[in-house]
Amino acid sequence: MKHIFFFLLLCTATFAQTAQIKGVILNEFNEPVENVTIRVDEIGTTTDATGFYILQVPANKKITVTFSHITYKTSTLKDLQLNANEDFEFNPVMNVNVEEISVVTVTATNKKRIEGLTNIEPTVIRKIPGANPGIENIIKTLPGVYSNNELSTSYAVRGGNYDENLVYVNEIEVYRPFLIRSGQQEGLSFTNTDMVENVDFSAGGFQAKYGDKMASVLDITYKNPKQFGANIEASFLGVNAAVEGVSKNQKWSNVTGVRYRNNSLLVNSQDTETNYKPSFTDIQTFLNYNASTKWQWSFLGNVAQNKYNYEPLFRQTNFGTVDQPIGVQVIYDGQEKDEYLTVFGAVKSVYEYNDNNKLKFIASTYHTQEQEHFDILSQYRLGEVDTNIGSETFGDVQFTRGIGSQLNHARNNLDALIVNAEVKGFHKLETKSEIEWGFKYTREDIRDRVVEWEVIDSAGFSLPNPLLGYTDNQPYEPNQYPLAPYQYVRATNYTTINRFSGYGQWNYAGKWEKGEYWLNTGVRFHQWQVNDQIGSGKSQIVFAPRAQFAFKPYWEKDMLFRAAVGVYNQPPFYRELRDYNGVVQKDVKAQQSIHFVLSNDYSFKMWGRGFKLLSEVYYKDFKNVNTYTIDNVRIRYRANNDATAYAYGFDARLNGEFVPGTESWFTFGYLKTEENQDGRGNIARPTDQRLKFAVLFQDYMPNIPSLKIYLNLVYNTGLPGGSPSYADPYNYQLRLNDYRRADAGFSYVFKDEKIQSQRRWLKPFQEFALGFEIFNMFNNQNAITNTWVRDVYTKSQYGIPNYMTTRVFNIKLTARI
Missing domain, CATH: 2.60.40.4130 (Immunoglobulin-like)
Known part of the structure; x- marks a missing residue:
């Protein structure tokens, strides 16, 4: 106890x-x-x-x-x-x-x-509670990883943004929808936890064999089943089921998972009252065929359909200080209807023609059809909040500072097809060294129509588009400018991108008089060209040399020292090519980051059990930075490579058996990242989250061994609050409040590997458990970004925090056979 x-x-x-x-x-x-x-x-x-x-x-x-x-x-x-x-x-x-x-x-x-990879056990991923459970839920507790949005599977790593992370499943790169916005529209992560066998993660300084992103690598391996099994998990948030099996001759095996998720339970706990009817559904299958002891084939397929019917009704958000509380009340009219249908298929073949040589062939196709349609009128009232506890209007807006309305319209449609073909080689040499290489061709074909506009009326006066350069002195003087939407984006893009990329690297293991060492050196290249209905952009090519060195001295203490340095280029993906006006800029350069990483890995015994302390210091130098702003939870790029930036910090993680038979960890991180746009001086990047502390803890009650209890705790200092897309970010450097969240899970296990039962109805099950979860246990108000409310009369603009979920309860049933 x-x-x-x-x-x-x-x-x-x-x-x-x-x-x-x-x-x-x-x-x-x-x-x-x-x-x-x-x-x-x-x-x-x-x-x-x-x-x-x-x-x-x-x-x-x-x-x-x-x-x-x-x-x-x-x-x-x-x-x-x-x-x-x-x-x-x-x-x-x-x-x-x-x-x-x-x-x-x-x-x-x-x-x-x-290699500096962090390994995560699949059992931990499945058991630890979270509003968005899965691999990303656990990733967010690791060193260098930051997120302030429990409804999103997105995460930022060491100063990078949410589009700078590589994700592989069985060495196949996977993608996310293009129009997706963080938060309630996001839906399911690609990775199905029930199908996972192994998870590795690197927060920086990774090898050349991994692709062209600047921040991190998440490398996932799916199961290759050896016997029949099935499981189901059901809760108020949805249902997951998976079946796996193998043929009698062991040549064929398959694991298939189906998921359905509904976030209404979480979204209905936010400030905005809504009629919200989401439907997130996907089916995945992983099929293996062992043609011989030397040749294996596999197929990975996924179909996902996410539908969002969102009708906001009313919102009241209180903010400000204790002495000067401010609130905004909003009445909505209209709705949003979004839909994303994605289909993914990949074939992989591995030919091991002897013990020292192996070839891999990978081909994949990703197709997504997306629509984002909404017409939402919001009429707001901004003013001081009644703080008199005995008042009948306690908590309501009483003294009005401004009133107005916003009408937001969008008809965005996108169709994208991405095709990849890749070959890889692996060769062991007699000199205790290895050579790895690979070549990849990618073709991206995107058809995109963007139609968005916003009209703002404040205190009875229509506000002009600030980019038109008109001076607004209402209500004191009548306007002299033409009536135009406050924001207006209209573009049609037919874009194709052809890419050739590849890598070569050399691994060597040796011994010195005082210890063992390992050396990895490699280089990547990436060539691409963007074409659209008007013409072709420049053909661009970049190279990225990288190196790692690890040394394990012959000490009594089990220590490993590692150093890594490398260039990490990120040639622009489609979203990075599209500027604020929705127009594709064909000649956007690759962003570049140079990583310097020093780490110490110390394994030791404490209380007779195994522990590990990993500590890293890092510095990242950025060039050709494609700056962006987070406009009401959506990343919007400037697409002009107009900045430089840097990031540095320290990460530490202590993990081990704090309780016998379980793995837990404590994480601490410090980060500072700033950017300099057009030589104007350094300002905080949108991901400048200075301090991070996380705990993932597992324990059990000795007197009630069937009762399992879980803790997932994250504390991050506040991010910059973002800025409107049209605004100068140098004028918007206020930070959000600190992000504090604790999720707890309680599970009563009727049967598992350790706990057996004589109940007849439990005989078919290998595991059967009933759980109770508390999300945001301490009911903290966490904000993701600001919504900007403008008032022409007072000449002020207010950042209204977009608060995330409050305390929510969930019940979960898990069964495996």
């Missing part, structure tokens, strides 16, 4: 950590051996007709694996130590002589640790 009281009575449990050993067993004549028994203590399996086997084994401890057969002599693999969720391949040869296989030790100094 002491753990629960120490962590605000919030705790949880995960399952025992395991790893996986697999392979193909052959005899002296290179023939597969069937019915070989493979055992680790009391755990065992046998090979099939092709000699294939797979076995789940304990992780983080030394084990001995025995291979026995009635015809062949027993072999042993001693002192094998694997990390949690590690996939270790071992292909022994059976013969008539007694054979003890040489000692193989796989320690914490593994490939991922050397």
